[in-house]
Amino acid sequence: AQSVAQPEDQVNVAEGNPLTVKCTYSVSGNPYLFWYVQYPNRGLQFLLKYITGDNLVKGSYGFEAEFNKSQTSFHLKKPSALVSDSALYFCAVRDFGQNFVFGPGTRLSVLP
Amino acid sequence: NAGVTQTPKFQVLKTGQSMTLQCAQDMNHEYMSWYRQDPGMGLRLIHYSVGAGITDQGEVPNGYNVSRSTTEDFPLRLLSAAPSQTSVYFCASSYSTGFSGNTIYFGEGSWLTVV
Numbered sequence: 511a512q513s514v515a516q517p518e519d520q521v522n523v524a525e526g527n528p529l530t531v532k533c534t535y536s537v538s539g540n541p542y543l544f545w546y547v548q549y550p551n552r553g554l555q556f557l558l559k560y561i562t563g564d565n566l567v568k569g570s571y572g573f574e575a576e577f578n579k580s581q582t583s584f585h586l587k588k589p590s591a592l593v594s595d596s597a598l599y600f601c602a603v604r605d606f607g608q609n610f611v612f613g614p615g616t617r618l619s620v621l622p
Numbered sequence: 623n624a625g626v627t628q629t630p631k632f633q634v635l636k637t638g639q640s641m642t643l644q645c646a647q648d649m650n651h652e653y654m655s656w657y658r659q660d661p662g663m664g665l666r667l668i669h670y671s672v673g674a675g676i677t678d679q680g681e682v683p684n685g686y687n688v689s690r691s692t693t694e695d696f697p698l699r700l701l702s703a704a705p706s707q708t709s710v711y712f713c714a715s716s717y718s719t720g721f722s723g724n725t726i727y728f729g730e731g732s733w734l735t736v737v
Contacts, residue, residue, distance in 0.1 A: 519662075542723045544725070544726075546728075551731070552730060552731070553626075553712055553728035553729050553730045553731050554665075554712065554714075554728040555728070556725050556726075556727065559723065559725060561723035600664065600665070604723070604724075604726075608653050608670070608672060608716075608718055609655070609667055609670060609680065610655075610665075610667070610714075610726055612657075612664045612665040613664055614662060614663065614664040615664050
């Protein structure tokens with residue numbers, strides 16, 4: 511069965527510094543991996559996804575993610591964090607039955 | 623540019639009452655699903671549908687019912703509300719056609735409190 515882990519409940523970073531939100535996964539077969547962001551009292555918004563090809567995937571709002579097959583990881587990154595990036599971030603994997611499996615979420619706080 | 627529309631946004635129910643959360647999408651997506659979000663537990667799949675007339679259970683289906691009479695609509699029914707069903711509910715949809723790389727799009731959520 512597919513599973514996703516986000517080892518950090520909370521990540522704090524200073525504005526202007528690089529940020530990383532970690533995700534590891536377990537799937538059988540080829541992984542289809544996604545990152546979503548949730549702002550307070552809102553739905554989840556799609557950031558980026560990995561299907562195949564280049565291991566570095568670029569997405570919305572300057573975010574990117576690096577797929578590492580040997581480490582079964584898909585970490586979300588941004589070179590320079592903004593206060594407005596503060597939100598809840600979810601990593602997800604989609605299984606063959608079309609259903610998504612989400613990680614527990616990581617709360618990112620960017621401090622001014 | 624509606625996307626996935628959920629109603630109501632907020633609802634308070636008494637234990638034992640029933641209600642329906644509405645979900646509609648205008649993107650002609652075959653796949654639709656309902657999740658609940660609880661603190662520290664991420665999103666858990668309640669029910670899903672891969673097309674009109676086809677529904678199936680997810681991880682936490684007990685106490686909920688769904689139907690899919692049209693491609694656009696996927697209502698979630700709470701049969702007899704319990705305090706344990708206090709949660710935030712999200713409807714989501716995507717293209718299906720057997721490709722797991724399709725992005726899923728979420729509604730804005732429905733905040734439900736059962737007292």
